[in-house]
Amino acid sequence: MGIKLKTPEQIEGMRVAGRLAAEVLEMIGEHIVKGVTTEELDRICHEHIVKVQGGYPATLNYGGQPYPMELSEQGTPTHSFHPEGFPKSICTSVNDVVCHGIPNKKPLKNGDILNLDVTVIKNGFHGDTSKMFVVGEATNQAKKLIQVTQESLYLAIDMVKPGARLGDIGYALQKYVEKHGYSVVREYCGHGIGEVFHEEPQVTHYGRPGTGVELQAGMTFTIEPMVNFGKRNVKLNRKDGWTVNTKDRSLSAQWEHTLLCTKTGVEVLTKRQEEHF
Ligand code: MF3
Ligand code: CO
Ligand code: CO
Numbered sequence: 604m605g606i607k608l609k610t611p612e613q614i615e616g617m618r619v620a621g622r623l624a625a626e627v628l629e630m631i632g633e634h635i636v637k638g639v640t641t642e643e644l645d646r647i648c649h650e651h652i653v654k655v656q657g658g659y660p661a662t663l664n665y666g667g668q669p670y671p672m673e674l675s676e677q678g679t680p681t682h683s684f685h686p687e688g689f690p691k692s693i694c695t696s697v698n699d700v701v702c703h704g705i706p707n708k709k710p711l712k713n714g715d716i717l718n719l720d721v722t723v724i725k726n727g728f729h730g731d732t733s734k735m736f737v738v739g740e741a742t743n744q745a746k747k748l749i750q751v752t753q754e755s756l757y758l759a760i761d762m763v764k765p766g767a768r769l770g771d772i773g774y775a776l777q778k779y780v781e782k783h784g785y786s787v788v789r790e791y792c793g794h795g796i797g798e799v800f801h802e803e804p805q806v807t808h809y810g811r812p813g814t815g816v817e818l819q820a821g822m823t824f825t826i827e828p829m830v831n832f833g834k835r836n837v838k839l840n841r842k843d844g845w846t847v848n849t850k851d852r853s854l855s856a857q858w859e860h861t862l863l864c865t866k867t868g869v870e871v872l873t874k875r876q877e878e879h880f
Contacts (some may be wrong), residue, residue: 606822608822642708661722698855728798753858768818771813820864
């Protein structure tokens with residue numbers, strides 16, 4: 604089929620949705636303190652998205668069907684089944700949770716690290732972004748993992764321009780992570796995004812140079828590396844059908860942006876005020 608390029612009107616819609624998703628992450632930071640529960644964070648984000656932004660949280664009840672972005676070890680889709688759909692409005696992945704953590708009633712404690720992943724739908728368009736937060740004071744080890752993961756996202760973003768290939772971007776990201784002794788999760792990846800939450804292409808955070816989709820101006824997609832302190836292997840929680848942990852229970856970090864490939868390079872549609880691209 605091939606990847607559809609966004610029209611100028613669609614790009615404008617993506618800018619609006621992206622900005623709103625970024626705003627949720629800007630808004631929630633001050634609430635992430637010792638003792639708060641991830642359920643409370645979910646409630647605050649939900650209210651903000653629905654009441655303040657006039658949007659809708661894309662994750663709520665998402666995927667009561669095969670989840671298309673899940674890959675087998677070999678990189679082919681496995682389509683694991685989530686009959687219920689995701690039950691909350693954001694994902695909160697704490698410590699050794701890699702992704703798709705479900706907000707719950709457990710209070711956060713000093714030293715916890717967590718990824719908060721928000722996807723806002725506004726006027727039919729999706730903005731998808733996530734960021735790491737630290738509760739109180741984290742260990743230097745944890746802080747380093749968070750920083751290297753963010754740097755890996757930034758170096759990948761820097762490579763985005765027409766003609767760049769996804770295999771080259773994934774390769775560079777993976778090399779950077781592994782140079783620091785960490786590992787890249789293979790089972791989940793970035794994705795095309797627009798009026799559909801997850802669409803072509805799959806954006807893996809590993810790759811082979813000189814391979815993969817060639818980017819073109821007008822493509823919108825996410826890059827969202829998940830990086831483990833220990834081994835890359837992950838384990839899906841069979842009870843809730845969603846939560847993904849590191850198999851060795853080591854810490855994991857993730858950062859995500861929604862991007863537009865422009866004629867000259869890249870526009871970060873989910874840029875926060877603290878960031879400069
Ligand atoms: N926001 C996630 C992503 O970056 C997807 C979450 S799907 C959910 O693609 F159902 F787990 F919420
Ligand atoms: Co995403
Ligand atoms: Co996301």
